[in-house]
Amino acid sequence: MCYSTCAVALSTDGGVLYICGVPGTGKTALVMEVLASMREQAVKAGAQFVAINCLQLPSPQHVFSRLWEKLSGQHLGPARARDALMGLFGVAAGANIRRKYSTIIVLDEIDMLMTKDQAVLYQLFDWPNQPGSRLGIIGISNTHDLDQRVLPRIASRLDQAKLAFAPYSVAQLQEIVKGRLDASGVAGAVEDSAVQLACRKVASETGVPASQ
Secondary structure: OHHHHHHHHHHOOEEEEEEEEOOOOOHHHHHHHHHHHOHHHHHHHOOEEEEEEHHHOOOOOHHHHHHHHHHHOOOOOHHHHHHHHHHHOOOOOOOOOOOOOOEEEEEEOHHHHOOOOOHHHHHHHHHHHOOOOOEEEEEEEOOOOHHHHOOHHHHHHHOOOEEEEOOOOHHHHHHHHHHHHHHOOOOOOOOHHHHHHHHHHHHHHOOOOOOO
């Protein structure tokens, strides 16, 4: 689904992909791997890729400033940057154009963009739905219920394409840990019982039954 969303953004008018799941399940790594595999196609299409970790922003509104800075190299305040982005994506009032190239934006930790009126989230996820924007937005959340906590007009955008990552089971965690130990050349340095205990504890914190 991630690959298809990126491909659509490159070739047509864009879209939205909402990825959710508990931390450590590989959400961001998957997106970056998919984008890396599409680099040649993207270069030929003249596409732009932008990735932002929203946890690093001083305020939700500064996502507009960071986006504009990465796309243009210019630093503007949030309000001016938002207006500039609307002009760039052809979604400003009265605009009726189709952009010549695509932009794919990855927003990690999108929970940090929540505001009282939820205007930041609405604007970001509404832009890809505007004709001719050729904008794809991939939003990554470390919770499973963001689409249930936002206003219906935002939820309808997030639910257009949703990819939920289930937490790792105890068996999967044990396999990962043992694989890392083997790869590091220290297999056997940690007793199996200790690995199992640690994996059960981690799994219990993500809501996975210890029997799994």
